């Protein structure tokens with residue numbers, strides 16, 4: 297085996313308990329009867345074709361549409377990413393050249409802007425002061441220019457499981473008699489079926505809805521679904537967009553896993569027993585940490601909270617989140633989905649078992665006791681310092697597409713004020729861009745970049761050399 301294979305085997309041997317994607321959590325039960333090697337086939341006679349299905353793939357997609365409440369469902373084998381991209385390419389009425397998107401959208405939305413040439417009309421998320429994260433979207437205060445845009449794209453729920461009042465947004469469109477399509481990135485809520493979870497965007501009346509089925513359901517990584525209903529978006533254009541973007545060699549393993557994930561999604565009992573354990577976790581450690589819960593509904597643009605995402609803020613404990621993660625990983629084999637300086641996200645999937653949550657609860661109780669016993673209070677000093685994560689919006693000078701294809705050069709970061717930035721730079725997590733390609737560098741963004749510490753950056757080539765790509769402007 298090579299280094300990659302060795303690395304994976306070594307990781308597996310450590311026996312971590314998964315609180316991250318994929319949702320199947322490595323449980324064989326989701327794949328009984330599947331012949332992993334045997335099913336790895338190409339489009340042979342009788343096996344149908346993903347891009348023009350009329351046989352077994354068409355039937356599986358039809359069944360998925362029934363399960364999730366869509367009029368039509370497309371299986372995706374390039375992740376949820378390709379779903380966001382295809383939605384934008386499928387838009388026909390693009391005379392306005394503008395589309396509403398949240399500034400906190402996933403980066404696949406930013407790449408959809410590059411591919412489609414559409415210009416963003418940003419909605420700014422509400423930052424929750426306790427978590428310093430974009431958890432809400434206040435529909436009441438945000439003005440959507442319905443008549444001036446080709447579509448309104450929203451994320452429901454957020455990565456952290458908070459859902460804004462999508463119903464109200466859809467009602468507002470109806471009240472205004474607008475035909476503008478509402479496109480929903482429900483990547484983190486493929487499991488929204490039945491009474492335990494917020495209503496699905498399809499149920500609320502969205503036109504296109506994306507599910508990253510691998511995140512919380514049992515589908516294999518990279519498999520996702522795009523659901524559509526109504527007539528606001530052309531199905532033909534959607535199909536053509538997917539054909540343009542997706543592989544010509546679709547993996548049958550992914551497709552078959554999507555088919556089965558739909559059936560397993562109907563087994564609500566799997567989630568019921570997890571919910572009871574999560575409630576117990578809140579009872580046992582809710583005083584030591586600030587944990588996001590349904591009690592937060594109605595505040596900071598949050599309408600409902602999905603209990604299956606356990607978001608813990610470690611400020612009350614006085615311990616930086618990365619230190620807590622170290623403790624949980626090394627002492628209890630707990631592997632979270634992500635963390636920043638003060639928050640940790642534990643993500644449940646349909647493959648989790650009640651004992652996983654009991655293990656997490658035990659680990660958190662132990663962490664809290666340990667922190668109290670040594671009188672840890674490192675983080676507390678940080679409260680009150682500037683924690684802003686979204687600077688004022690820089691001016692858009694070029695569409696992301698024009699900026700992507702423009703001539704560019706790298707210059708020292710400190711000389712970039714006023715230049716058109718040629719790359720999109722986001723600290724991760726949470727992945728909200730400080731600046732998007734095509735925007736003019738501002739004092740605020742520059743200040744944040746110049747003082748940025750080591751960390752994970754999406755799309756900043758020049759962090760180490762303190763340089764930045766700018767668009768070469770025509771002096772003539």
Ligand SMILES: Cc1ncc(COP(=O)(O)O)c(C=O)c1O
Pocket residue numbers: 374375376377378380401402404451455481483484508518520
């Ligand atoms: C909100 C959101 N949308 C879309 C995606 C893309 O999904 P995928 O990773 O399946 O390509 C992600 C991935 O993390 C996401 O968080």
